[in-house]
Amino acid sequence: MTAIVTQLQAFRWGIQDARGEPSTARWLREVRRLRGQVLLANGLRPEFDSGGSEVEDCDPLDLHSVHVVAHDREQIVGCVRVTPVVSPVACTSVKTLGQAGLDGLLERLKMDPSEVVEHGRWFVHTDYQSTGAGIFLMAASFAVAHSLGFPCSVATVRREVVPILTRVGARPAPGIGPIQSTRYDYQLVVLYGRQLEFSVSALQSFQRVADLLGLGPIYEPISACIVR
Numbered sequence: 001m002t003a004i005v006t007q008l009q010a011f012r013w014g015i016q017d018a019r020g021e022p023s024t025a026r027w028l029r030e031v032r033r034l035r036g037q038v039l040l041a042n043g044l045r046p047e048f049d050s051g052g053s054e055v056e057d058c059d060p061l062d063l064h065s066v067h068v069v070a071h072d073r074e075q076i077v078g079c080v081r082v083t084p085v086v087s088p089v090a091c092t093s094v095k096t097l098g099q100a101g102l103d104g105l106l107e108r109l110k111m112d113p114s115e116v117v118e119h120g121r122w123f124v125h126t127d128y129q130s131t132g133a134g135i136f137l138m139a140a141s142f143a144v145a146h147s148l149g150f151p152c153s154v155a156t157v158r159r160e161v162v163p164i165l166t167r168v169g170a171r172p173a174p175g176i177g178p179i180q181s182t183r184y185d186y187q188l189v190v191l192y193g194r195q196l197e198f199s200v201s202a203l204q205s206f207q208r209v210a211d212l213l214g215l216g217p218i219y220e221p222i223s224a225c226i227v228r
Contacts, residue, residue, distance in 0.1 A: 011133070012071040013213055015144060018063050018081075031069060031079045032056040038123045059121065061089045066148065068140045068213070070124075070133055080122040080137040082145050084114075085154065091118040093156045096179060096188055102154075105173055109192060111152045117145045119155040136209060139168050142193065143210040147218050151195035159187040169193055169202040 016027055035057035064087045070078035085091055085102065093102050106113055119141045124134045145153055155165060159178050166172075170191040178187040198206070203219045210218050 010072075011077070012073075013140070014069045014071070015213060015215075016067045016069055018065055018067060021063060023058075023063060027069065027076075028062060028067075029056065030076045031067060032058055032062070034076050034079060034125060035121060035123045038126060041126050057121070061087065061091060062121070064089055065120075066144060068137055068144055070137065072128070075125075077125040077128045078123065078133045078137050080141045081120055082117045082141050082148070082150075083120060084150065085116045085118050086113050092120050093118050093154050093190060096156045097176070097190065105154070105176065105190070105192075108174065109152075109194075111192075111194070115150055116152040116154060117148075117150040119145070119153055122157070122161075135164055135167060138165060139206055139209045140213060142168065142198075143206040143213065143215060143218060146195055146206065147210065147215045153193040155191045155193075156188050157191065159189050162189050162191065165191050168205070169198045 016031075018025070018028060021028060033056050036055035039057055040055050061083055062081065065081040065083040067079055067081045069076055083091055085093065085106075090099075097105065103113070106116060119138065122134070122137060122141070124131075124137065142153065145151075153170070154173070155170065157165065162172070170193045173190040173192050176190050178189050180187055195203075207217070207219050210216070
């Protein structure tokens with residue numbers, strides 16, 4: 001992660017809190033456009049191919065989330081969002097598991113729903129997917145969540161990206177196997193993370209990312225954050 005942080009320092013990283021923002025905010029339109037372009041390019045949203053030049057992945061949950069956004073010069077090249085699972089709009093994990101299913105998972109994990117966020121809408125521009133921006137964005141989303149006072153996390157993601165999340169310390173949710181999407185031709189996997197269970201090296205990586213984002217110390221002293 002240290003090498004990736006060094007490499008990505010040339011990018012401009014920002015945190016955008018969309019709570020209270022209008023859906024017409026320029027930065028949010030650009031984020032949604034990036035997501036739509038990546039989804040279309042990867043063949044994951046064929047319905048976006050309407051022949052028009054503007055493709056946007058619009059989701060009402062955006063306005064209840066905090067977003068991490070990466071720029072290369074003036075172009076948005078990556079994004080991820082962090083959303084409290086206690087939200088007026090159902091998060092992806094609720095849509096996948098149902099409210100009772102998510103509540104049951106959090107109960108088994110002994111997580112208070114008021115302390116849990118969902119990590120979602122994690123995208124990197126197709127031209128930048130070999131830069132390490134993807135793993136950096138996911139680490140940044142954990143750092144942002146922890147800085148906001150949410151020690152617990154869930155994420156419902158496509159099966160093929162699971163290795164990237166486990167690399168930063170997320171774990172498959174117990175008792176929940178891959179779930180076939182009801183709309184698209186891929187499987188979804190639910191993962192979780194808990195601040196007290198991340199390794200020292202993971203927390204050190206999150207802190208380096210937090211420093212680059214200007215969040216200041218989050219995990220000091222790091223040794224006191226770990227359950228042995």
